Amino acid sequence: MILDTPKIKRPVIRQLDETAINRIAAGEVVERPASAVKELVENALDAGARRITVDYADGGKTLIRVTDDGCGMTGDDLPLALSRHATSKIDGSDLLNIRSFGFRGEALPSLGAVGRLTITSRAEGHDGVSLSVEGGRMGALRPAALNRGTVVELRDLFFATPARLKFMRSDRVEMGAIADVVKRLALAEPHVGFTLRDVSGGGDGRVVFRADPENGDFFDALHGRLSRVIGADFTDNALRIDLDRDGLRLVGYAALPTYSRGSSVAQFLFVNGRPVLDKQLFGALRAAYMDVLSRDRHPAAVLNIQCDPERVDVNVHPAKAEVRFREPALVRGLIVSGLRLAITGAGHRASTTVASETLEAFRPVPTRAEPTRAEPAPLQPRVYQMDRPSQASFARAYALQAPAPDFGFAEAPSVRVEAVAEPAPDLTDRPLGAARAQVHENYIIAQTAKGIVLVDQHAAHERLVYERLKAQAAGSGIAAQALLIPDIVELSPPDAARLLDLADDLAGLGLVIEPFGGGAIAVREVPAVLGQIDAGALIRDIVDDLADLGASDRLRGRIDAVLSRMACHGSVRSGRQMRAEEMNALLREMEATPLSGQCNHGRPTYVELSLADIERLFGRR
Numbered sequence: 001m002i003l004d005t006p007k008i009k010r011p012v013i014r015q016l017d018e019t020a021i022n023r024i025a026a027g028e029v030v031e032r033p034a035s036a037v038k039e040l041v042e043n044a045l046d047a048g049a050r051r052i053t054v055d056y057a058d059g060g061k062t063l064i065r066v067t068d069d070g071c072g073m074t075g076d077d078l079p080l081a082l083s084r085h086a087t088s089k090i091d092g093s094d095l096l097n098i099r100s101f102g103f104r105g106e107a108l109p110s111l112g113a114v115g116r117l118t119i120t121s122r123a124e125g126h127d128g129v130s131l132s133v134e135g136g137r138m139g140a141l142r143p144a145a146l147n148r149g150t151v152v153e154l155r156d157l158f159f160a161t162p163a164r165l166k167f168m169r170s171d172r173v174e175m176g177a178i179a180d181v182v183k184r185l186a187l188a189e190p191h192v193g194f195t196l197r198d199v200s201g202g203g204d205g206r207v208v209f210r211a212d213p214e215n216g217d218f219f220d221a222l223h224g225r226l227s228r229v230i231g232a233d234f235t236d237n238a239l240r241i242d243l244d245r246d247g248l249r250l251v252g253y254a255a256l257p258t259y260s261r262g263s264s265v266a267q268f269l270f271v272n273g274r275p276v277l278d279k280q281l282f283g284a285l286r287a288a289y290m291d292v293l294s295r296d297r298h299p300a301a302v303l304n305i306q307c308d309p310e311r312v313d314v315n316v317h318p319a320k321a322e323v324r325f326r327e328p329a330l331v332r333g334l335i336v337s338g339l340r341l342a343i344t345g346a347g348h349r350a351s352t353t354v355a356s357e358t359l360e361a362f363r364p365v366p367t368r369a370e371p372t373r374a375e376p377a378p379l380q381p382r383v384y385q386m387d388r389p390s391q392a393s394f395a396r397a398y399a400l401q402a403p404a405p406d407f408g409f410a411e412a413p414s415v416r417v418e419a420v421a422e423p424a425p426d427l428t429d430r431p432l433g434a435a436r437a438q439v440h441e442n443y444i445i446a447q448t449a450k451g452i453v454l455v456d457q458h459a460a461h462e463r464l465v466y467e468r469l470k471a472q473a474a475g476s477g478i479a480a481q482a483l484l485i486p487d488i489v490e491l492s493p494p495d496a497a498r499l500l501d502l503a504d505d506l507a508g509l510g511l512v513i514e515p516f517g518g519g520a521i522a523v524r525e526v527p528a529v530l531g532q533i534d535a536g537a538l539i540r541d542i543v544d545d546l547a548d549l550g551a552s553d554r555l556r557g558r559i560d561a562v563l564s565r566m567a568c569h570g571s572v573r574s575g576r577q578m579r580a581e582e583m584n585a586l587l588r589e590m591e592a593t594p595l596s597g598q599c600n601h602g603r604p605t606y607v608e609l610s611l612a613d614i615e616r617l618f619g620r621r
Helices: 018-029 033-046 077-081 107-114 171-188 218-229 232-236 279-288 328-345 353-362 389-400 457-476 493-500 503-508 535-549 554-570 580-592 611-617
Strands: 051-057 063-068 116-122 129-134 149-155 193-198 206-211 238-245 248-255 267-271 274-276 301-306 434-439 443-447 451-456 480-490 512-515 520-527 606-610
Touching: 033 051, 033 063, 033 107, 033 149, 033 171, 051 171, 077 116, 077 129, 107 116, 107 129, 171 193, 171 206, 171 218, 171 267, 171 274, 206 218, 218 232, 218 238, 218 248, 232 238, 232 248, 238 328, 248 328, 267 279, 279 301, 279 328, 301 328, 353 606, 434 580, 443 580, 451 457, 451 580, 451 611, 457 554, 457 580, 480 535, 493 512, 493 520, 493 535, 503 512, 520 535, 535 554, 606 611
Parallel strands: 051 193, 267 301
Antiparallel strands: 051 063, 063 149, 116 129, 116 149, 193 206, 238 248, 248 301, 267 274, 434 443, 443 451, 451 606, 480 520, 512 520
8 A cells, every 4th residue: 555645845935025024023122012112212312312201001002102302303314214224323334332222223113013103303403304104104204393302102002913912911010111111211321301101091191200310420310310210218228339440340339238129129230321131240249249138138239330332242132131241250250349349348337227117116006906904014124234433323323212102013123233343435436336235135235426226146246257257268268178989970061161160269169170071070079168068969050050140159158158057156145144345345346347237147237226216206206
């Protein structure tokens, strides 16, 4: 029996028409309404606009309108601007020297291919003109009345590609994405004014976001813009970053570790003013805070990497959200070392929001049920040291007074006051003040010139011991433990080569490796402080980090975690009574030790309350 073999029909190669090409390009450039807003606002910034207004309706699905006061276009420019790969940003001779947001000439024709696009523009010294494109079909050029600038109106996005509409999210979600895009661009250009309005339902609409142009130099303008976009809490707790190294400059603001967030929503990174969502840069930001934040907390930062445009390639992602640096290790090192230097320089400083949260915790929680009257519990304040003669005199005078009236307590409060033989120097002018008391054998109360400080003695001493252990490890190196039988780890040849390039760095951390033929790696020594470890699993985790982020801090992190546990067990335990000189010595060491404002897990080690804060608690203000 002979079976007939079906004939294979040869496909025909054909040239796609211009409309299909534009719609395919739109699928890469315009993913959602927020993508269209990003492209149009970036065009306005490239045109030199100083004020930009963005209106949208129904989450941008039915209307997106961007109005700017930039240089505008003439009647000869408009038809050319709506054709593919036509741009005024570059001349095509050098694709590595890109100094503008846009450069491909794809945004406007792509938008015109999937929606109803109308551009009205007027350049100085020329008449206003308007041109419409609907589903890729261009209309006739018409005169229009307009001041200098451009108005781009996009209606019914994706009407020509209805399948894309099925992938749109709810209006609320799309509105949030648009607001995020505008805020990121507002941070990139603090000297430009931005207004975002929701005009759903017609009328003047509702202003969702507004940021007037800021004055002053870059840092002053960015500081003012950050207060509007992120909030005054961030600027009050942010460190100024300005570091220049090897032709790279890192500028911006980074928050204190104690001002951390539950997600990465407060992380904004820019490269030469261009907002980017590059995982390698975010990985470097995370590594900079690795030693001061727990794994479930995220730092807050607004950072701009400035460099020669020829040292970075911005043409590696359709939406230009990722970049490629010529020297990625140098950029990562700049971010990590720059932020760590700033955080270390902040010393014992903790975020001001800690005091606000403390005051909020003092507020009574309202309940609907009628409070029941209960017998007051016995009060047992314990004061271990009061180191001023006036306080001792007050105690003696109080003891000579008549017995206090009975207020109904189960038993009288017990107070133990010890006078200091020699008066201690007045330490209230020091940042953390002078120790006055210890309560519940865990919290130190110190008096400063402007208020009081409440210190968690265990958390504070844990950080101090941890920093000493790290300094010792850095000075003498991480001791290595030789393996009786080397552990052989099989990797792919590229992964093995990538790992061996870091052999010297890993040896400095106590992990000694060498090639074993092909893609195999022989692990000869491991950090002694880690004890019994699975060397193969550690090697594979490091390789995964290298493939994903281009660098790995996993080994350093595991060593620091062990030192942190050692510090926890070696620090002052909760429940230990401390003398006045011990408490003051702890405060002085905190003032001299970097990062002492937070414990090893990122929690604050002390709370500072001003006299004004205390007076508010008692209703005196």
